[in-house]
Amino acid sequence: WYIVVILVFTAFILFIIKTNKKYILHAVILFAVVATMYYVLIAFMSVVPAIILTLALAALLYKFPEWYVIDVTGILVGAGASAIFGISFEVIPTIIFLILLTVYDIISVYKTKHMIALAEGVMELHVPILFVVPKRKDYSFVKQDFSAKKDDGEEEERGAFFMGLGDAVMPTILVVSANVFLPVAYPDLPLMFGSVVLPAFLAAVGTLIGYAVLMVVVMGGKPQAGLPFLNTGAILGYVAGCLIAGIPVIPAMPVV
Structure with a gap:
């Protein structure tokens, strides 16, 4: 069902972009962002400070959406989304979910290319559903003209790299899921840093390695699907962590 929801929402975004009603999409995304930020902040502070800080960030985001x-x-949004999905999916459903999303990402970027059109349309809204990595220190996301063309009709080189927020969230779901559910199935599993099981830690490391490889590939200048690199790194890291920890890759179901 989550895949269906993603497909439906993707179709909705593309429809909004093509009908030039981006203000609707802007409002929907900002509402989702504000709600998620509040969810994250309320875990660390009381209600009133969380509301104030959320509204302050929302106002800053609306009035001054610079890259930082x-x-x-x-x-903040990525942390909240990862936590929500990570505590909802057990490990194996999460891995299956990541594999399906990886296949979808490959098709949508390299075959149908609708994900590229979606990303280009959303970037103009200056909303936090992507990460911006400037190529130079004086780069301004606000001043970036995404429709600018060279004299020969080709797009001008952009001053930053862009990675979809979902590319960071999806592999992190596995990290959270492994850290939540593996200790239940294996109570004696040793913890790293006092609270992180080895498979979850190596899943995070694998994600970072996948990101490093992705950045090297992106240097070629062409849009790349991020999930094949990031999800693969996370899954391989998880598998390596399980093997090193001496537990099955497919965790046992806890006895209730």
Whole structure:
């Protein structure tokens, strides 16, 4: 069902972009961002400060959506989304979910290319559903003209790399899921840093390695599907962690 929801929402975004009603999409995304930021902040503070900080970030995001504002709010939103899905999916459903999304990402970027059209349409809204990595220190996301063309009709080189927020969230779901459900199935599993099981830690490391490889490939200048690199890294890291920890890759179901 989650795949169906993703497909439906993708179709909705593409429809909004093609009908030039981006203000609707802008409002929907901002509402989702504000709600998720509040969800994250309420875990660390009381209600009133969480509301105040959420509204302050929302106002800053609306009035001054510079790349560092986008990235900071993106981290908060990504953390909240990863936590929500991670505590909802057990490990094996999560891995299956990541594999399906990886296949979808490959098709949507390299075959149908509708994900590229979606990304280009959403970037103009300056909302935190992507991460911005500037190529130079004086880069301004607000001043970036995404429709600018060279004299020969080709797009001008952009001053930053862009990665969809979902590319960061999806592999992190496996990290959260492994850290939540594996200790239930294997109570004696040793913890790293006092709270992280080895498979979850190596899933995070694998994600970072996948990201490093992705950045090398992106240097070629062409849009790349991120999930094949990131999800693969996370899954391989998880598998390696299970093997090193001496537990099955497919965790046992806890006895209730």
